[in-house]
Structures are given as C-alpha cells and as structure tokens.
Amino acid sequence: MKKHLYIGIIIAIVACYYTFKGVSFHDLGEALASMHLMPLIPALIFYILFYYIRVVRWRYLISSIKDVPNNRLVSPMMIGFMANMLPARVGELIRAYLLGKRENIPFPSSFATIVVERLFDLLFIIGMFGSLIFFRPDLMSNHGPLGDPEVINKMKMFGWGSLIVVILLIIFSYLLIHKQNVVFSWIEFFCRPFPEILKTKILKFSHSFTDGLMVLKDFKTTCVISLLSGLLWIVSLLGYYPFYFAFDIEYLPFSSLIVVFVLICLFITIFPTPAFIGSFQAACMVGLHNLFGVPEAVAASFGIVTWAFSMIVTFIGGTYYLFKDNISIMDLRPKLSEPDLESTKQGS
Secondary structure: OHHHHHHHHHHHHHHHHHHHOOOOHHHHHHHHHOOOOOOHHHHHHHHHHHHHHHHHHHHHHHOOOOOOOHHHOHHHHHHHHHHOOOHHHOHHHHHHHHHHHHHOOOHHHHHHHHHHHHHHHHHHHHHHHHHHHHHOHHHHOOOOOOOOHHHHHHHHHHHHHHHHHHHHHHHHHHHHHHOHHHHHHHHHHHOOOOOHHHHHHHHHHHHHHHHHHHHHHOHHHHHHHHHHHHHHHHHHHHHHHHHHHHOOOOOOOHHHHHHHHHHHHHHHHHOOOHHHOOHHHHHHHHHHHHHOOOOHHHHHHHHHHHHHHHHHHHHHHHHHHHHHOOOOHHHHHHHHHOHHHHHHHHHO
C-alpha cells in the first residue's frame, strides 16, 4: 500500500505541474470566481442518479447468489467508492468485503460481481470512444481537434488495449461458467507444487469466484445489466455537461464532452493517483485546452471543480454510511490482507 501511495503521489505532483505550469494564479482565480453556481444543481441530480443506477445494477449482478434489497447495497457501495480515493483502488476490495460481511456472501463471489461490473463499464467506455469514430469522423481528420497523429495513436492504443482486456475477461468468464471442470483441472495442475493447505484455499476461492459469475448464464438478467450499464454511463456523461454551462463553454459540441470523458477514464486508469488528483485535472487540460482550444485557466478550473464536486459528493455519502453503520476504516485494514480467507470461512 505504501509503495502504491508513494508512486501515486509522485505521479500526482508531475500531473499537477503539467496541468498548472502555464496558468497564472490570477487567471485561475478569475475563472473560478466567474463560475455559475446554478448548473451544480442538475449536476448533483445526475451524480445521485449515477449511484442509484449502480446500486440497482449491482443488485442484478448479485442476484444469482442472493437477492439483496437496494437499500442494503447503498452502504458498501458508497464506502467502497469513497475508499477508492486511496491508492490501488482498494475500495473495490472494501466494497466486496462489506457486502460479504453484511449478507454472508463469500468474498470471492462478491468480488467476482465487481469484476463483471467493471467488464461492462469497460465495454461501454470503449463504445463511447467508438461512437466518435462512426458519428464524428471529422474529429479524427487532419483538420479536426484529434487530428494530431500522436493523440490518435495514444487513444487507439487505449482502445485496443481495453478491447483486449475485455476479450480476455469474457473468455475467462465463459470458461469458468461453462467449462468449470476444465478450468479447475488446470488450476489443480498449476497448484501441484504448492502445499495442500494453500492448494485447498485457492480451489475454494476459485469455486466461490465462479459463483459470482453465474449471473451471466441468465440471458434476460444479462440484458437488463447491459441496459443499466448503458444508462449508467449516459447519466455519468450528462453529469459533466452542466459544468460546460458553469464555465460558459457550452459552445463546444457535445462530442467534445465524450472526448474529455474518455480521456478522464484513460488518465485515471493509467495514472491511478490517490483520489485521482493530478491525473483527472491533466485529462481535462488535454481535452479542453490542447484539443478544443479552451483557455488554460478555464480548462484548469473545470478540472478542479468537476473533480472536487465528485469527490465531495462521494466523501459525504461514504462518511455518512461509515457513521450510520458504525464502521471504522481501521477495522477494515487487517481484513484486506486476507479477505478471501475470512469470507470463505463465512460462506463454507
């Protein structure tokens, strides 16, 4: 954890330097002072709707293991997303652990639902990027904002890399669901050199993890999850649009927001800084200023405000449920070192 923290801090410092090196404090202060506050109201509505859809989708993802009411999923969801401000996206582990502890679900099964969730997320982010190619090819032309070959190559690398990851995850999930005997025979083969106790734990983890993937066998449920995922990312994208009006850059085409949104997803994935500091703002600077010509101070202000707004909403929600459920982050730390052992014991 400490190693990830130090690396994340270094990346955050470099990213912040890149973002703000050409921005004067005076111009930044003026851009922030001129921001309109009314657009924050619809932005807040979209953010709340974003988390609500996530909760509903998670309920469907868990349905093959246990039917859990929406209200019992809000707490682990919000605490987990707040904990994602820590390095290495540890919030995903915390979310899986809290769900397992609350609903008596083995940790591997709970974690598998989050893996499937991220698989759907990645598919729709790739879809957003692909939509630019089909519906706005002018953006990729030599005279368009994405006409820079270096920018196009980097975005294509991200698209192809993400697609490869998605394909590998789909193949892996398919094998675990439909060819369990084959997969477990492979696992047993590779675990032969290990001690019997460790081999047993790995096999238990694999079986529980597979249980969390079984929702994909139900075609109807998978379709519902797909629809919810599409709606989720449309709402997430729309959540950024009010900030265009807050900073008077609504003259930009809506397609520019898709570019900025994809860049944010790209930067915070490749450069996972603590709480996405630096990487988030750098993505906004590249998207708004470098590609679409928005003044540096306005692009920097957009990155600061949109980041702060999302972090504050998430922090308030996570903190509320920490106190409501009387959960201490310090209590979670030792659990994260061996979550599979503890939760597998729960479910066995």
